[in-house]
Amino acid sequence: MTDFQYQYNTLSTLTKGNGINSLILAHQTEIEEVNNIPCFFWGNLTDSYITAKCWTTLAKVVRSSFGPIPITLKDPIVSAGTERIRFEGFSSCNGVYARLDMMPEAIDGEFLANGTTNVDFNEPMLNALNAIQKNEKVTLAVGQKDVQVITSKTKAVEKKVTLPTRWIKGLTSVQLYLAEMQFKFELNKIETLQLFQSLPKGNVKGDFYVVKRAGKFMFSALASKDGLRIGGVHRLRLLDGILPVVKKVYVYESENKETCAFVCDFGKQQMLLAFSPDAYRGFSGEGKVLEAITEELPLEYIYGLNALLKSNETFTPSLLSIEHDIDFNTIENLTAGLSSMGLLGYDLTAGNHFYRQLPFKTDRILSMNPRLKNAKKIINNDEVTFIKKEANIIEAYVKGTSVNHKVAIINNIPQCTCNWFTQYKGKRGICKHILAVKMMS
Structure with missing residues (x-):
């Protein structure tokens, strides 16, 4: 697997002058026209203390790993647009996803x-x-590209990062x-602190x-x-730094009760x-996206929407279908295609998708699923x-390397005789054999 090597033109810096802190985030992207933009946003934080706590929590997530994979993912992404700013990142094991949603009131x-x-x-x-x-x-x-000095005590040097x-x-x-999750619990500040007081110490198995x-x-x-299952419960310690300032916590669980999400609400911003x-299981290896990409779409559809939509803009398929006279079935397939490329995110509390302009060329994103290729x-x-x-x-x-595999899809429930399906029973997405049969059906 090839990683992407990026060379930043500058370090991210936080400088202080005349009693004002200025935070400037260094960036890099493959997209040339975006690289020429000197700045996406410039302004003040209306609740800088809480925002800083959330940023340090995000940094804690991206600098952690809960599996055998070493810590390599240290650089979150930031989306600016539609009067909102979102910061997102994963733990290096890819098993924890964190996002800070800064609403218009936060900036x-x-x-x-x-x-x-x-x-x-x-x-x-x-x-x-x-x-x-x-x-x-x-x-x-x-989005700043000029060379900056972070403080008088710290030397600013170019930094190379790896984005796997x-x-x-x-x-x-x-x-x-996230899109299939259902609301489970709402906790106020006192209930949240009481809950985390009962959190087991250390790396708990089971x-x-x-x-x-x-x-x-x-x-x-x-x-x-009525309980909510959490695998690897010790990972919740990542929230420790923001618990003292949280107002409410909303808890969600997925349809299959395998995954869950905690949304910490601070009024002007939320941390998910x-x-x-x-x-030991990362989101990237679950293969869930394969269910959504069995029907191919012309690339011009995807490129067209990428030019039409802004970062953080609410993505409403039905409205898009009406406004641009696109068949609704095509819009459904397009939504699945955009989701499979990471171009759509999901806001749990609002209950809708939002558009994300990734800093990578579209053809590269399209080439990242080996099961789809196979x-x-x-x-x-x-x-x-x-x-x-x-x-x-x-x-x-379906012809295999040494034997033929039998695929059966009964009432939309797939089965296959291959080793992958036997081992995971569909919990990490469908196998290449089922995917091939679905694509031809």
């Missing part, structure tokens, strides 16, 4: 352009963020989980559940009918953390033989 400034880029969270800036006090004035600039393909693949998968007993929320090793089914290869080599092809029942043989 006071001017959007000079809209776009999305990856940013550099370096140590001097994090140290400075940790030192921000309540009511301090902080100016935020997103897992980073983008995680974005394509996690929003599909499942834990958020349950409500005698009117009090707590973590329990015992499952209950979504957790994969277990600490499924297309199976089709091109004419290796699928249908036995039955009816409305609710599809059966087929």
Whole structure:
């Protein structure tokens, strides 16, 4: 797997002069016209102390790993546009997704352009963020390319970062989980602090559940009918830094009760953390996106929408269909295609998708799914033989390396005799054999 090597023109910096803190985020992107934009946003934070706490929490997420994968993902992305700023990032194991949604009330400034880029969270800036006090004035600039000196004590040097393909693949998968999540619990500040007081210490093996007993929320090793399952519960320690300032916490769970998300509300901004089914499982490897990309679309559709929509703009398929006279079935397929490329995110509390302009060329994003590539290869080599092809029942043989595999899709529930399906039972997405059969059905 090839990683993307980016050379930043400058470090992200936080400088102080005349009592004002100025935060400037270094950026890089493959898209030439965006690279020529000197700044996406310039203005002040209206609640800099809480924003700084959220940024340090995001930095903690991207500088963590809960599996065997070493810490490599240290640079979150930032989207500026539609009067909002969003910061997003993954743990290096790709099992924790974090996003800070800064609403219009959280920022006071001017959007000079809209776009999305990856940013550099370096140590001097994090140290400075940790030192921000309540009511301090902080100016935020997103997308600056001039050389800056961070402080008189810190040497500014160019920094190279690595952005693995897992980073983008995680974005394509996690929003599909978020889009199907259902609201579970709402906790006020006191209930939140009580809940986290019962959080087990250390790296706990096995499942834990958020349950409500005698009117009090707590973590329990015992499952209950109304409990919320959390795999790798120790990962919730990532929230420790923002718990003292949170107003409310909204908890969601996925349809299959495997994944969950905590949304911490601060009034003007929200911090979301979504957790994969277990600490050793990353969102990028779940393969959920494969269910959404069985029908190909012309690239001009995707390029057209990418030029039409702005970063953070609400994505409403039905409205888009009416305004641009596009068949609704085509819009549904286009939504799936955009989701599979990481170009759509999902806002849990608002209950809608938002558009994300990724800082990567579209053709590169399209080339990142090996199971999809292998499924297309199976089709091109004419290796699928249908036995039955009816409305609710599809059966087929697919040629394998040494044996033929039988695929059955009964009432939209797929099965395959290959080792992948036998091992994971569909929990990490469909196998290439099922995908090939679906694409031909």
